[in-house]
Amino acid sequence: MAKAPKAKGQEALLGEFAFFKFLWTFYRQNRAAIRREYRDLTKKFLDFNDPDHNPKAFLRTPQFEALEVYVFLKEFLDNRRVEEIFKDWFDRAGKFAQRAEGGISNSQGQVSLFENVTRDQYKVVFEAMKRNRRVYPNYIFALTMGTGKTILMATCIFYEFILANKWPKDSKYCHNALVCSPDKTVLQSLRELESFPLSRVVPPEYVNFLTTHIRFHYLEEAGTSLDTLDQSRFNVIVSNVQKIILKKKHKQDTAIDSLFRATPEVFTMQSVYGDAADLYGFDEPEDETELTTNQRFEKLTRLEQLGIYVDEAHHAFGADLAKDMGIGAKPTDTSLRTTIDKLAAKLKTAGTQVVACFNFTGTPYVGRTVLPEVVYAYGLKEAISNEYLKKVDLKGYANSRTAEFVKIAVDDFCEQTNGLMPEGLMPKMAFFASTIEEAVNELKPAVERVLIERGIPTSRILINVGDAKITSNDDERAFRRLDYPESDKQFIILVNKGREGWNCRSLFGVALFRQPKSKIFVLQASMRCLRSIGDVQHAGHIYLSGANLKILDDELQQNFRMSADDLKGAVGDKETVEVRVNEPVVLKIRRVRRSFVLEEKVPVVGADLGFNLADKAAWAGLTDKYRLMETQRTELGPAKASDRVRDLSAQRTKFAYSELMIVAEVARYLNRSPVEIEGLLAGSQQGMAAILEAVNTFNDLLHDLIIPRLFSMLYSLNPTETTDEYEVELVKVPAAGFYSVTAAKDKIVREIDAHAAPYRDKSFHLDTYCFDSNPEQTLFWDLIREGRVKKLYFTGMLTHGQSDFFVQYIDPDSKTVRSYYPDFLFEKEDGKMVIVEVKGDHQVNTPVVQAKREFAEQMAIASGMTYEMIKGTDALAHSYARLLN
Structure with a gap:
């Protein structure tokens, strides 16, 4: 049994722990026993959609699995809130009293046991679930785009109505459904709910009942009123969220307004809503103290047993979603979530309830964190x-x-x-x-x-x-x-x-x-x-x-x-591994600040502008970075001869310069007399005709080569430098105790591997190295076995802020400062440090790689190191000797 990490940060534990996987495992292991507790009508509905029972079943595998979980939550777990289910699961209480020990099998047949997590660590997950809980059950179904969330939603509503008609007093079932969409585009797609043939997912004996009794209401246009009958059943209200939302109260009511207003109730915001973040970002946060109701909201409060279905609940992704979830930022209320909360409170006062809120989204993740209330997920891959x-x-x-x-x-x-x-x-x-x-x-x-x-x-x-x-x-x-x-x-x-x-x-x-x-x-x-x-x-x-x-x-x-x-x-055949820090390494790095003083020079006639059209090899080397190349890879990994590379440079949009235009552009850029510039260009070694041909072949040469050359003829820059020394960590120790890294299995090297163990003291500041390519892995084994190498670190695998060992460079395309993480750092016998980067042959001369090289060399020289770049083919050919010179 694998050992549990000694300590886990809250975010790290939330990121690695996905309760929905354990919930699905429990259901699969106990499916027969669980289904025995279902009502016969429920089993008939499931069997009709189960491909194992009905060869003509319409639902896809992810849709049917999600439907199974939906029914499992309702029939077996009585619509309990996720944190209550989670607590019983951990404590082996209630419905989980007899659950077997164990969890999820990974790709290698090993089992990740939940029992490895201590009770203190369990509390982190449980508290996150409690922070997001509502007075009603709130579930998230994370099915990727294109797997049929809308059809799944319709199937769930049909199931609810069939059972609600049979057992109208059972509080588990929805008598009405409110379907919310984030915008008009999604609302249009939800019309599929009404047009979808019921017979595909509903047993034939119940199709007529549903066709006769379901009433669809679309709140699409501004000012559309909701015309449901009070206390009626089997209504499906499909609405853009703005049509049912509570609105800010912007002004104080007058006495006349108070006497005659149509919607007498005004809600006061309570602090509980500021503490309970959820996953929606549809409208601006409510920062007023009062929210006013509208006609549509009031009509909804007069419907019994309301189920709420939120389509495309992932409308907010990334940072917005994290903030709404209360992860890493102060949680905020959002209009839709507040409206649902208030609607639930109003229905409870009226003696009924929001049965549950079912959220359908495309991902169970927000950044590095699993959404706590996900109950089923089916990924894009x-x-x-x-x-x-x-x-x-x-x-x-x-x-x-x-x-x-x-x-x-x-x-x-x-x-x-x-x-x-x-x-x-x-x-x-x-x-x-x-x-x-x-x-x-x-x-x-x-x-x-x-x-x-x-x-x-x-x-x-x-x-x-x-x-x-x-x-x-x-x-x-x-x-x-x-x-x-x-x-x-x-x-x-x-x-x-x-x-x-x-x-x-x-x-x-x-x-x-x-x-x-x-x-x-x-x-x-x-x-x-x-x-x-x-x-x-x-x-x-x-x-x-x-x-x-x-x-x-x-x-x-x-x-x-x-x-x-x-x-x-x-x-490919990949694996996600836990990478732990063996040896915290601290390096001293010098960073150089430069300033320049500009001095004017006397220009020399007949200067070289840096290109020669007659030298084909030199011309190709100069212009490679401007060529538009399309590479279609046959497989992952290093470039191969079978990869198809096409030069599409001829298709580039080019501006046709005349001699006068070139002179004008250079004069404008350098702020010099056009007459002077014309003389310098015409008197250069290349001459005006060659300049015109070169610039019209590759427009970029004008600003990247010719203008800088002329600038150096006219001015000199006298630099001054100041050097600052920093201590940087080669790798930061993670709060969770490890980093999760996914790599091809044949490119994972562990210190405990038989062929790696003899070199454990020479390398492995991390207990596992995960390589991206064969050239990287080949060079690693060459250097670790090399007697002239004293210490070797692979530094190219943690590139998302886990290391302070990076080089800042100016991206030539965006002109912004970016960070670049070299592949290797090794110490020679004489104590000198060498930084090494492995690059594919086709990438070596690209502008971005050259910019990385330039800034890395500056940092290396300032820090008493050397920087070397090696081509992938040279690494595979074991041609690394120059790295040790």
Whole structure:
């Protein structure tokens, strides 16, 4: 049995402990005994949807499993709150009195036992659940986008109504349902609740009853009133949250207002709501002391046994979600949650209740923390692997501009989907713009140009930006009918649309160039094209700028605990390991501050501007970083000969300079006389004709090479330096006692491994090293066996703030300061320290890698170290001797 960590921080324990996994394990191990306690009607409903009992069952595996948990909570656990269920589970009390010892089997057959967690550590999780508890049961079902949350929600409501009709006095069952959506886009998708054929999920003998008795009410437009009959049953109210929300009271009532107002009750905010954070971020926090009711809210308080279903409960992600959960920040009230709390209180006063609130979200995580009230989860990676979503074709492009990005993306999309008509639908492609101006003035003309070149009618473009001046009612209607065979729209340009609730199954491509204000938007937009369609698993094509690709990877880690490589389906045989600190290492690092004094020089005629068109090798070396390369990897790991690399530089948008324009640009930039600049350029070794050819081949050379060269001819910079010395930790000791790291099994090296144990004193400041690539791992074994190496540390695996050993550099694309973590640090026999970075051959000369090298060398020199970069092919060939010179 594995030993429990000695101490765990609260956030770390919440991050690693997922009660829903243990709950599901308990249910699976005891399914037969649990089902014996169900009513016959419940068992009939489950059997109708169980593929093991009904070969024609409609629900997918994640939907049916979630339905099983939904019924399990209601029939077996009597709708108890999560923290009460958790307490009984831990104490083996109540329904869990006879539960077996044990927990969840991992990929290696080992079992993670909950008993390893001490009672003090258990209290951390229990207190987090209590902080989020309400007066009603509050459950979270985390099913990734595209697995059918709306159908699942409808099935649960149908089940509730069938049993409520049979046992109307049983308080477990909902007599009415309020379905909340975060915005109008999701609200439109919820109309599927009414149009969905009941016979697919309801036993045939109950279809007529539901068809006759269910009444749907849509609160979609402003001012829409709710016309349910008081104390009526089987109402499904589908509403945008703003339509039922409690509103701030902005002014003091007059005597007349107090006498004649239609909604006499005003709620006073209580401090309990400030202490109980939850997961919603739909509206602004309520910071007033009073909330006023409206007609829709008042009508809801006159319905009995209300069940509340919140669709797309993950509307707030990341930091906003963490704050609303009360994790790492002061919790705040939100309008929807406060409204539900007040609604529950009002119904209780009336002698009835909110039966439960069921939240349907896309992820069980908020950053590093598991949402405490999750009762079932089905992840994005599983959905792709099991073909519930499209496969992912993910491409990132560096050094591209809007027009060329559009052209490359559209050309590739048309080639990939040529002749494809799944279910008779034309494959669609969506461009997400940051602003309306960008959509209208840049994206639309760029898309039109590419379509004209390809002979595609520009009428296939549809713009939906939320502005009636640009997007007409006909456009909105066309947007909602993209999945109809008669739709002739194929290229959709969007601004802040379609992030959630946009169920366009014929969407096969998404392109996002500029970085949006919200990072989570990159994740939301990228996922739109993955909904499955047809009888085979197609591919969704995602085109991102390099910056957005990095954001996508980060957001996937935060919200799904997976990487962009995992998303592409090339997961490989991976394992998540617990990495512990063996040896706290402290280094002394010097950082240099420089200032410059500018002095003017007398320019020299005939100077060299730094390029030679006749020298093909030198010209290629100079311009490699400006070339637009597309790499399509055949598999994860280092670059291979089978990888397809295309030079798309010819497709780049280039500005055609004249001699006069070049002179004007240089003179403007250097603030010198155009006559003087013209003479310097014409009198250079290259001459004006060669300069014109070079600049019109690669526009970047003007500002990256020619202007700096002329600047050095005209001025000298006299630097002054000051050096500051810091002590930095090679790795910080984690509060939880360990870090969780996922890596391929064949790239995990533990100090206890037989082939590693002899070198334990020479390395392993961490008890486990997880390598990203074969070159890294090969170099590690070469250096650890090398007699001239005294001490070796692998430093490239903890890159999210777990180490202070990093290099700050200026990113050449964003012009912002970033942090970079080298791969290795080793000490030679003479005591000299060497920093080593392993890079793929195709990456060595990229601007970002060169910027990292430049700043790392500066830091290394200042600290009495050396910095070396080694190509992946050299590492694999054991060519490391120069590192020891």
